[in-house]
Amino acid sequence: MVLNKLDIPKSLKESMLYSIEAGGKKLRPILLIASFDAYGKDKQKIVAPAMALEMIHTYSLIHDDLPAMDDDDIRRGKPTNHIVFNEATAILAGDALLTYSFDLLATDPRLTDEQKIFLISELSKASGPKGMVAGQMLDMEAENKKVSLEQLERIHALKTGELIRFAIKSGAYIGNATETQLTHLDEFAYYLGLIFQVQDDILDVTGDQAIIGKPVGSDEDNQKSTYPKLLGYEGAVEQKERYLQLAKKALYNANADSSYLMKLTDYFSARDH
Amino acid sequence: MVLNKLDIPKSLKESMLYSIEAGGKKLRPILLIASFDAYGKDKQKIVAPAMALEMIHTYSLIHDDLPAMDDDDIRRGKPTNHIVFNEATAILAGDALLTYSFDLLATDPRLTDEQKIFLISELSKASGPKGMVAGQMLDMEAENKKVSLEQLERIHALKTGELIRFAIKSGAYIGNATETQLTHLDEFAYYLGLIFQVQDDILDVTGDQAIIGKPVGSDEDNQKSTYPKLLGYEGAVEQKERYLQLAKKALYNANADSSYLMKLTDYFSARDH
Numbered sequence: 117m118v119l120n121k122l123d124i125p126k127s128l129k130e131s132m133l134y135s136i137e138a139g140g141k142k143l144r145p146i147l148l149i150a151s152f153d154a155y156g157k158d159k160q161k162i163v164a165p166a167m168a169l170e171m172i173h174t175y176s177l178i179h180d181d182l183p184a185m186d187d188d189d190i191r192r193g194k195p196t197n198h199i200v201f202n203e204a205t206a207i208l209a210g211d212a213l214l215t216y217s218f219d220l221l222a223t224d225p226r227l228t229d230e231q232k233i234f235l236i237s238e239l240s241k242a243s244g245p246k247g248m249v250a251g252q253m254l255d256m257e258a259e260n261k262k263v264s265l266e267q268l269e270r271i272h273a274l275k276t277g278e279l280i281r282f283a284i285k286s287g288a289y290i291g292n293a294t295e296t297q298l299t300h301l302d303e304f305a306y307y308l309g310l311i312f313q314v315q316d317d318i319l320d321v322t323g324d325q326a327i328i329g330k331p332v333g334s335d336e337d338n339q340k341s342t343y344p345k346l347l348g349y350e351g352a353v354e355q356k357e358r359y360l361q362l363a364k365k366a367l368y369n370a371n372a373d374s375s376y377l378m379k380l381t382d383y384f385s386a387r388d389h
Numbered sequence: 390m391v392l393n394k395l396d397i398p399k400s401l402k403e404s405m406l407y408s409i410e411a412g413g414k415k416l417r418p419i420l421l422i423a424s425f426d427a428y429g430k431d432k433q434k435i436v437a438p439a440m441a442l443e444m445i446h447t448y449s450l451i452h453d454d455l456p457a458m459d460d461d462d463i464r465r466g467k468p469t470n471h472i473v474f475n476e477a478t479a480i481l482a483g484d485a486l487l488t489y490s491f492d493l494l495a496t497d498p499r500l501t502d503e504q505k506i507f508l509i510s511e512l513s514k515a516s517g518p519k520g521m522v523a524g525q526m527l528d529m530e531a532e533n534k535k536v537s538l539e540q541l542e543r544i545h546a547l548k549t550g551e552l553i554r555f556a557i558k559s560g561a562y563i564g565n566a567t568e569t570q571l572t573h574l575d576e577f578a579y580y581l582g583l584i585f586q587v588q589d590d591i592l593d594v595t596g597d598q599a600i601i602g603k604p605v606g607s608d609e610d611n612q613k614s615t616y617p618k619l620l621g622y623e624g625a626v627e628q629k630e631r632y633l634q635l636a637k638k639a640l641y642n643a644n645a646d647s648s649y650l651m652k653l654t655d656y657f658s659a660r661d662h
Contacts, residue, residue: 184476
């Protein structure tokens, strides 16, 4: 892991590595690689983008778990970063992972200048105030409020969807997909993100804490708007099926060697953690 | 201000703008512009770098002021971000400013691809785990401990010095300074950063709260290592003079049209806030 080699303060490195290595599913890098595989060959080119993406995702989890945010003590079955270290270190580890992801992209010798700028521009948009951070803000503001299905979709499209779109789009871009293919893939990624979130909400109702690695029912405790709350359990499952059909249609239109992406889509829809 | 035009959640934008517009001295962008002026002409090119730099600096202040970090209620004479909004919003506003600064650099049409990558690479290094965040971590760890002058210099070189070096280096780079000039300027910037910090420490002892805009004596309260504590008040003033001579010598060697930079150096050394 590239972070191991950094000459940085020991406690900062330990805190960054703790969350990166906490046994997450690495779904976003896997999606990026799968999307690349559908078009391209030279896998060396996607090492840095996949790592940068996972660092951004991990930073967002560290900050989301802070007492001032979701106040979660457990993540991926382990104590959260601020519990193991302390709040100040967790804030800095998050800031460090976020910032270092752009350093990594800007200096990777396997990427062309044009690719670096595409990736940095897309990743900063997907994760910044127009993307993930906006979703987190809207999600917080929606607590204890009744939101519509449309508002719920918007929150999730920003909070989790934008990084999933980045994964799919940037993998295919580096694999030299055409503009038309990228457009269809982007639609696919949009629905994939929603599938991911519906299933997340469903698992928070029906899941097994030992498998999920975080407490079940925390959405209810936090008065969060969820698909099951809005549509009922059956309604949420039906909604997920609708998204699944739309995702598969868009993937078919993207005209890719997409059997792996198709499998991942089914996995996203049926996952138990 | 470019942030005004962003289509993002209202509360997030208000929180970002509040700290950006809180009446800071804008020293870093001013340094960047002064360094550019010593070599270059087309000022349009430095608009985005100067804004990105100020956003990174502002994000670091917002996060530093959080209760889990320095726990400061007043900054630049006004309530800190988390006091006006709340902790969660302040964390997100900081994350958003940090991330958006890279978006801004990656998409500015006035910069060449090579300049974009130089700026993003240098700014992420200066502000990330090898730079400012490392300095913040070491600074926290040094609280309640006796540190040597060497350790103190290292902390400040990282915590405040790296962004000052970025300002000087990137301004001159975009102004097309030569490699040799950049090397001398980097040495100049190193000492300028230390001058800035010694004066900061001196002001915390002798300054006027109404002028500084934050409480005097907070370093003492936080058990921070400072130059006056390590060298005595007279010793700190002498140390500042030494740095000042070294800075001016390096600036002379950089062979620039540097009268403005020279004035700023004297201002840094003698400033009362």
